Structures are given as structure tokens and as C-alpha cells.
Amino acid sequence: MVPLQNWWNELEIERSEENIHYSENINSDILIPADLFNTVVNNLIENALRKALDHEDITVQVAIECTGNRAVLTVSDNGRAIPAEIVVNLFKQPLTSASGLGVGLLQAHKLADDCGYCLELAENRDGRVRFRLYRR
16 A cells, blocks of 8 residues: 555656646545556556557546545546447456457456455546546
């Protein structure tokens, strides 16, 4: 467990790509499982940036919002929606893609569950694909 603010500061330094934007509202000294947050945020950022390989102009928004002793991490992009046939199995089985085996999101979801968190697809439409990680 690490202080959320420390984790956030390191993330902004480590993932300072031009098309990733960060916003935060951290108003408490809560502790988070760094391995979980790193796994989730890196997987979601990489998945979003992969859309750029299809010649999409992708911008990724990473945000953290604190309410009391609870942190909610969101990662969103302005790319195409995830097709319905993929959404159905998103956290249930590996999803083979041209760029990998598709196990990263499945593993991130399992790790979140094991740590008492929920990883969900919160919004899925063209121009706004948003995932959310929060403590149950």
C-alpha cells in the first residue's frame, strides 16, 4: 500500500506521453494497492493508445477523484466504442486481438476483484470509452 498522491505523482512522470492528459482531486492521505493501480492504468492506457495504430487521433484522459477515504480512477479515450460482441466477454475470457493475446484486461479485472475493487466499463460510445476502478 502506498499513499495515493505519491502514486499519482509517479504516474504523471512515468507516463508523460503527449496525448495523455491527467486530472486529479486528491484531498486525503488514503493508501492504495500500487500493484493493482499500476496494472490497471497501464493496461488501459496501452489499450487506448493501440487504437491510434488504426489511424485514429486518440487522446487519453486519466483522472483520480477522492471522496473521503475512497479513490476512483478513470481512464477514458475519445476513440471508437468497443464492439458489442467484445463487451459481452470483456472481463470473462481472454480476447484475442491483432496486437496481443488479450489477457491484460482479464488479469487486471481479476486482480481488482482479489483486492476488493471493481473494474468496470463505465461508458462505451464512439468518442467516449471510459473505464472505472473503485473500491467496493
